Amino acid sequence: xxxxxxxxxxxxxxxxxxxxxxxxxxxxxxxxxxxxxxxxxxxxxxxxxxxxxxxxxxxxxxxxxxxxxxxxxxxxxxxxxxxxxxxxxxxxxxxxxxxxxxxxxxxxxxxxxxxxxxxxxxxxxxxxxxxxxxxxxxxxxxxxxxxxxxxxxxxxxxxxxxxxxxxxxxxxxxxxxxxxxxxxxxxxxxxxxxxxxxxxxxxxxxxxxxxxxxxxxxxxxxxxxxxxxxxxxxxxxxxxxxxxxxxxxxxxxxxxxxxxxxxxxxxxxxxxxxxxxxxxxxxxxxxxxxxxxxxxxxxxxxxxxxxxxxxxxxxxxxxxxxxxxxxxxxxxxxxxxxxxxxxxxxxxxxxxxxxxxxxxxxxxxxxxxxxxxxxxxxxxxxxxxxxxxxxxxxxxxxxxxxxxxx
Numbered sequence: 001x002x003x004x005x006x007x008x009x010x011x012x013x014x015x016x017x018x019x020x021x022x023x024x025x026x027x028x029x030x031x032x033x034x035x036x037x038x039x040x041x042x043x044x045x046x047x048x049x050x051x052x053x054x055x056x057x058x059x060x061x062x063x064x065x066x067x068x069x070x071x072x073x074x075x076x077x078x079x080x081x082x083x084x085x086x087x088x089x090x091x092x093x094x095x096x097x098x099x100x101x102x103x104x105x106x107x108x109x110x111x112x113x114x115x116x117x118x119x120x121x122x123x124x125x126x127x128x129x130x131x132x133x134x135x136x137x138x139x140x141x142x143x144x145x146x147x148x149x150x151x152x153x154x155x156x157x158x159x160x161x162x163x164x165x166x167x168x169x170x171x172x173x174x175x176x177x178x179x180x181x182x183x184x185x186x187x188x189x190x191x192x193x194x195x196x197x198x199x200x201x202x203x204x205x206x207x208x209x210x211x212x213x214x215x216x217x218x219x220x221x222x223x224x225x226x227x228x229x230x231x232x233x234x235x236x237x238x239x240x241x242x243x244x245x246x247x248x249x250x251x252x253x254x255x256x257x258x259x260x261x262x263x264x265x266x267x268x269x270x271x272x273x274x275x276x277x278x279x280x281x282x283x284x285x286x287x288x289x290x291x292x293x294x295x296x297x298x299x300x301x302x303x304x305x306x307x308x309x310x311x312x313x314x315x316x317x318x319x320x321x322x323x324x325x326x327x328x329x330x331x332x333x334x335x336x337x338x339x340x341x342x343x344x345x346x347x348x349x350x351x352x353x354x355x356x357x358x359x360x361x362x363x364x365x366x367x368x369x370x371x372x373x374x375x376x377x378x379x380x381x382x383x384x385x386x387x388x389x390x391x392x393x394x395x396x397x398x399x400x401x402x403x404x405x406x
Contacts, residue, residue, distance in 0.1 A: 004300055010385045012037040012292075023355025026390045026397075031175050031334050031381035032359050034206055034228045036289070043288035044230060047281045054277055056254055070280050073287030080290045081210040081222070083237050089270040090283060093234035094202045095125040097221035098169075100236055100273060101198055102129035104246040105219075106167060112138030115165045117195075119144040119152055119181075120371055121174040124364040126200045130169060139166070146371065150177040150326025158189055167196045173203035176363045176379065177326030178309075178334035180204075187216040196242075202226055206383070207305055207332055209298035212237050228293060229286035232279045243269030250275040301384045305333035308382040308391060315395040321402065325372055333382035336363070339398075342405045344376040350404060351378075354397035 010016060013035045018025040027035060047069065053062035055070045070090075078085040091097050110116075116130045120143055134141050142165070144157040152170075161168070168190045172183050187197045197217040204210060206227035212220045219242070224233030238246075248255055248266055252275035257265040266272045293301065312335055316322050321340035339347055348360035359379045362369045369375060380394065 004296065004304075006304065006384070006387070009296065010387065012039065013385050014038060014041070016385065020355045020357070021353050023353075024393075026356045026386075026393050028380040028382060028386065028390070028394060029357050029359050030206070030383035030386075031203060031226070031363075031379065033225050033231070034383060035385065036228055036230070036285075037292050039292050040228060040230070040285045040288045044281050044285040047284045052281070055280055066280055069284045069287070070278065073283040073290075076287045076290045077235055080294065081205070081212045081220070081237065082214070083212050084240070086268075086270065087237055087240050087243060089236040089238065089243075089273045090278060091234055091236055091274070092232050092279065093223040093225070094123075094200055094221040097219075097234060097236035098125055098198060098200065099129045100249045101219050101221075101238070102133050104249045104273070105196070105242060106130070106133045107136060108247065110134075110137040110139040110166055113164060114139040115142055115162070116140070117142045117144060117157070117160050117165050117168045119157070119170050120146050121150075121152070121177060121179060121365065121368050122169060122171055123175055123200060123202070124366070125202075126169045126171060126198070127367065130167075143367070144170075149328055150174075150179050151328045152179070152181055152186075154182070154186070157186070161190060161193050161195055163193075165193070165195050167198065169198045169200070171200040171203070173201075173207070173332045173334075174326075174365075174368075175203050175334065176336050176365050176368055176377070177328060178331040178336075179326060179328040180208075180330040180332055183217065184215050187218075191216060203332060203334070206293075207298075208302045218242060224282070224286040224289065227286075227289055229289035230279070230282040233282040233286045236273075238269075240269070243273075246273075248272050248275070252276045296384070304384045305382055308386055308388065309333040309335070311388055312380060312382065312391045312394070315391060316398070319395070319399060319402070322398075325374075325377060334379065335381075336377040336379045338374065338377055339402055339405070342402070344378045346405065347378050347401060350401040351394075351397055354393075354400065356394050356397045358394075 051065045053066040055067040198219040199217045201222040205222040220237045225231040255272045255275040323338045325336040344360040
């Protein structure tokens with residue numbers, strides 16, 4: 001296989017040619033949102049210019065084209081993650097997807113005495129919906145803790161999976177630590193105990209080949225805007241028997257077969273969970289993003305990002321006063337770090353003046369910040385379109401900023 005010309009790949013991303021404060025932009029915030037290649041931007045533009053119509057509602061040419069494009073995006077996504085299209089609910093992203101599971105699967109089933117297990121490293125989107133369910137049902141929440149290296153303590157996790165546990169929520173990849181959790185093994189252990197599993201795949205789908213069928217979970221959620229697609233897109237995969245047994249989450253158009261005042265016949269899943277006009281152009285763009293990622297190859301993307309991560313980790317580790325949170329054995333291209341004597345927000349603000357875009361804050365992971373005893377960190381997260389030269393520029397800027405803050 002011929003080597004990938006990463007410079008040509010980078011040239012596909014118009015925004016990366018920008019300057020910020022008179023400096024070349026170095027965008028190291030892929031975990032927050034991914035940048036968009038021209039192919040995605042053009043697909044959205046073409047839809048609005050030539051095909052714009054609503055889906056599943058009109059027999060005219062534009063309506064047919066829009067429906068085919070929307071359902072075509074569903075089919076592309078399904079192939080991309082190795083699932084059936086009729087088990088894939090298209091939605092606005094992981095947050096909506098997990099709330100769908102919480103309200104449509106968990107709320108009608110859980111009761112006082114039941115328990116939900118979550119991990120210390122979960123994003124708020126995989127914590128708060130379960131807290132709301134627990135408050136309304138009387139169920140309790142148990143927390144799986146971490147090892148010193150920032151990995152899940154699997155022995156302690158499995159010890160928590162007692163008979164009263166009905167659901168386990170676990171992230172595939174931590175958005176703060178980069179920890180890649182062994183979700184296939186975890187889901188196998190949960191299934192042996194009759195526990196339903198919800199996997200947050202937001203940080204996995206953009207960076208590694210996904211085979212959801214092989215993971216063995218019950219629900220898997222992921223977000224389009226992190227994988228080079230438009231914002232407001234994503235999907236929930238669910239086992240067909242679970243989808244069939246779940247009541248609709250939202251009511252309205254498209255999720256019905258027939259409406260009478262004495263009762264409504266609902267559509268089948270996944271369409272019964274897709275009420276109203278969807279983000280059609282967004283999903284056309286997400287379909288183009290899937291084509292783009294597949295054209296490069298997810299294995300090549302993962303290898304590229306591992307090389308960038310290794311470079312950045314080595315360089316940051318050589319700077320006095322820099323502390324990296326988490327040193328898991330298997331890690332995605334995310335580094336959360338602190339600098340002695342500097343607040344994360346001050347650090348990120350000064351880096352921005354050097355053209356370096358990193359995120360600062362709690363990263364929607366308050367419980368994880370509490371675990372480490374810090375209010376916030378800076379986070380540099382890399383994508384395949386980043387370069388080793390950008391890492392060198394980032395490190396040089398960090399050294400400069402550290403001197404200013406000393």
